[in-house]
Amino acid sequence: MITRIDEKELKRQSRRQLLKLAPVAALGIFAFPKVRDRLVEAGVRFSDWAAGETFRSQHRAQTFSDSEVVPFEKFPYNGYDVLDPEVDLERWTLTVEGDVQHPGEYKLEQIQALPKVSQNTRHVCVEGWDVVGSFGGSLISDFLKLVGANTSARFLEVECVDDYYESIDMASALHPQSLMCYEMYGRPLDRKHGAPLRLQMPTKLGYKQAKYLDTVRVTNVLKAGRTGYWEDQGYSWFGGL
Amino acid sequence: MANDENREEEKKGSSPNSVPEPEGAGAGEECVIEATVGKVETVDAESLPGDATIALAEPLMMAERAEGCEAESNDEEPGVVRAAYEHPTAIRITHWVNAISLFVMVTSGLRIFRAFPSFGPKIPEKILIDVPKSLTLGGWLGGALQWHFTFMWFFAASGIFYVVYQIASGHYRTLIFTPRDVPGVWPMARHYFFFGPKPQQTGQYNALQKLAYTSAIGFGALSLLTGIVLYKPAQFSWLAFLFGGFHLTRIWHFAAMCGFLAFIPGHLIMVALHGWSNFYSMLSGWKREPEYQE
Numbered sequence: 266m267i268t269r270i271d272e273k274e275l276k277r278q279s280r281r282q283l284l285k286l287a288p289v290a291a292l293g294i295f296a297f298p299k300v301r302d303r304l305v306e307a308g309v310r311f312s313d314w315a316a317g318e319t320f321r322s323q324h325r326a327q328t329f330s331d332s333e334v335v336p337f338e339k340f341p342y343n344g345y346d347v348l349d350p351e352v353d354l355e356r357w358t359l360t361v362e363g364d365v366q367h368p369g370e371y372k373l374e375q376i377q378a379l380p381k382v383s384q385n386t387r388h389v390c391v392e393g394w395d396v397v398g399s400f401g402g403s404l405i406s407d408f409l410k411l412v413g414a415n416t417s418a419r420f421l422e423v424e425c426v427d428d429y430y431e432s433i434d435m436a437s438a439l440h441p442q443s444l445m446c447y448e449m450y451g452r453p454l455d456r457k458h459g460a461p462l463r464l465q466m467p468t469k470l471g472y473k474q475a476k477y478l479d480t481v482r483v484t485n486v487l488k489a490g491r492t493g494y495w496e497d498q499g500y501s502w503f504g505g506l
Numbered sequence: 507m508a509n510d511e512n513r514e515e516e517k518k519g520s521s522p523n524s525v526p527e528p529e530g531a532g533a534g535e536e537c538v539i540e541a542t543v544g545k546v547e548t549v550d551a552e553s554l555p556g557d558a559t560i561a562l563a564e565p566l567m568m569a570e571r572a573e574g575c576e577a578e579s580n581d582e583e584p585g586v587v588r589a590a591y592e593h594p595t596a597i598r599i600t601h602w603v604n605a606i607s608l609f610v611m612v613t614s615g616l617r618i619f620r621a622f623p624s625f626g627p628k629i630p631e632k633i634l635i636d637v638p639k640s641l642t643l644g645g646w647l648g649g650a651l652q653w654h655f656t657f658m659w660f661f662a663a664s665g666i667f668y669v670v671y672q673i674a675s676g677h678y679r680t681l682i683f684t685p686r687d688v689p690g691v692w693p694m695a696r697h698y699f700f701f702g703p704k705p706q707q708t709g710q711y712n713a714l715q716k717l718a719y720t721s722a723i724g725f726g727a728l729s730l731l732t733g734i735v736l737y738k739p740a741q742f743s744w745l746a747f748l749f750g751g752f753h754l755t756r757i758w759h760f761a762a763m764c765g766f767l768a769f770i771p772g773h774l775i776m777v778a779l780h781g782w783s784n785f786y787s788m789l790s791g792w793k794r795e796p797e798y799q800e
């Protein structure tokens with residue numbers, strides 16, 4: 266609507282309208298290096314909170330037919346320092362501790378004695394690539410039952426033979442597709458993929474799928490700066506898909 | 507339009523050829539008084555239908571001639587300008603929040619893309635585009651993701667609020683490209699790119715502008731929806747399916763950014779060419795002397 270307006274009045278109105286944009290200037294706080302790191306970390310925490318709140322604990326990730334699975338050779342090996350930490354597979358046991366009725370050392374056979382689940386699911390890397398792979402193992406929820414875990418505890422912490430460490434929320438651990446994985450492509454895990462036992466959760470990003478598991482801990486408290494190898498450097502802790 | 511005719515008439519009537527210039531300082535003062543009276547009457551006339559305006563203006567001009575005094579036309583009176591309040595506060599705020607968050611989303615997004623600059627398989631990985639680090643934000647993948655996961659909320663919130671506001675206020679009619687705008691595209695493109703004549707513009711935006719702004723809203727919607735899929739492909743599996751799966755969605759997400767990268771330079775060049783008053787209107791809402799008629 267074109268109107269005719271007194272020049273002074275136009276300037277007055279323009280200034281008044283300009284001032285209404287003041288709230289936008291608040292975003293300028295992101296230009297200050299001292300506070301911006303904390304702000305974007307808070308942004309990730311908020312996103313994680315929202316993701317955790319909206320996580321559908323029974324909603325299954327897409328599964329694929331055998332023909333859609335990439336060949337074993339095209340499933341990437343990913344590690345943070347060494348790919349093969351030379352786990353002594355003969356003597357390997359899984360240490361279980363924390364809020365559980367039966368803490369102690371568990372053998373691979375005990376885990377393999379649980380009902381086996383095989384699934385073709387998508388493995389998504391935080392970098393952006395994805396592969397459909399074939400995984401076999403026991404449900405984490407079955408394993409937690411076996412060790413008498415308090416499943417109303419909030420977190421599952423894992424430590425790895427290669428000093429990698431991770432933690433996940435209980436809802437994701439109890440998800441019906443979350444595996445204690447000991448098989449890929451119908452064969453026992455090879456060393457570079459995390460033998461003898463790794464996590465495999467199609468509702469989590471790749472860096473959450475810790476390999477060469479050494480210790481599992483059920484807990485209500487995560488130590489600050491000890492929530493996950495990559496998370497402590499700035500990755501999203503929830504890391505959900 | 508009636509007002510324009512009115513103004514033309516007044517100018518003719520008050521041309522120095524037909525009216526002798528006043529000489530003394532006293533006569534000049536008298537002129538100012540007359541002009542003020544004339545203004546009041548013309549303003550009243552504006553509320554009447556076009557013909558009535560001319561009819562009223564005529565006796566006024568005759569009176570001016572009789573007084574032997576040059577009257578200022580309503581338009582040229584010092585201190586009165588044509589202006590339009592083009593951009594409501596909600597639009598201005600969302601425009602700038604969107605501009606800032608889009609800058610962050612694109613630069614941090616390019617840093618995320620650098621981690622796997624390909625749309626093919628991981629093995630073998632073929633680098634599609636090597637985005638220079640200097641164009642990116644966040645320093646490393648984790649830092650870039652922090653920016654991306656923070657500003658996605660600003661981007662989404664301002665985008666959704668913008669669309670809801672546009673629809674609720676009806677303001678969208680000024681800028682949404684419809685089939686009716688198709689015939690206007692070529693003359694405008696000819697004017698912009700091949701120095702053709704400038705087509706008569708009736709609304710706030712010309713056909714090319716509508717096309718550009720409508721596309722930009724489309725790029726925003728596409729980047730938001732595909733972003734949701736990339737962020738939570740398992741939770742939003744139905745949306746992932748709609749875009750052809752996770753892998754293809756990543757390409758759509760990139761394509762939406764390319765859309766913005768095509769829009770932004772054109773938008774900035776046009777803003778630079780149209781000068782301060784046009785730019786300032788996105789800050790103050792008011793545009794001085796808009797180049798179009800209503």
